[in-house]
Amino acid sequence: MRRGLRGVIPVLRTVAPVFLAGLLVADAAMADMRMAVVPKQIIYPGEEIEAAQLEEVEVTNPNLAKGYAERISAVTGLVTRKTLLPGRIILVSALREPFAVSRGSTVQLVFDDGSLVIRAAGTPLEDAAIGELIKVRNKDSGVIVSGTVMVDGSVHVVVK
Structure with missing residues (x-):
């Protein structure tokens, strides 16, 4: 068994650096690889996106412009x-x-x-997400005011 190893060691000395260099090139290529999120099924307007509906794929078109989702975590819940x-x-x-x-x-x-x-009760005149400016009708006075939707679902009225 020892005789066979003597012949292998010089070969390993020449092959190992080439192999390691190949790993480094492959690792650099992986770093440049762009990913995109695509649906596995049709998702209709108004649906909340779930991670199970999506997959990440490699972008093979080098001319594809930015502006697409790159990670599932970035679009889940939207x-x-x-x-x-x-x-x-x-x-x-x-x-x-x-x-x-x-x-x-x-x-x-x-x-x-x-x-x-x-504080007063109001009725939103439109759907809105957190941070959006919307119009709301005061239920007591009927006056329409503008306000910003807050995290707790309340609307903070802005001064004109």
Whole structure:
């Protein structure tokens, strides 16, 4: 067995550096590899995207412009604005945050001017996500005010 190893060691000395260099080149190619998120099934407008509906694939078209989803985690929980087809890239512009308030529901209006805080019930006149500016009708007075949707679903009224 020892005799066979003596002949193998010189070969390993010449082959090993070439093999390691090949691994480094392959590793660099993996770093340059772009990924895109594509649906496994049709996803219709208004549907909330779930991770099980998606897969990540390698981008093989070098001319593909940016603006598409690259990671499943980046789009999970978002809602589609248009139909997403299986195997087609998902453009980020085709997605939106889920609505925090719905048109016609009841929300709390909050006006906060430092020492003065006024709260009232209101009805949103449109659907909106967190951080969006919307119009809301005060249920008591009927006055329409503008406000920003907050994380808790309330609307903070802005001063004109």
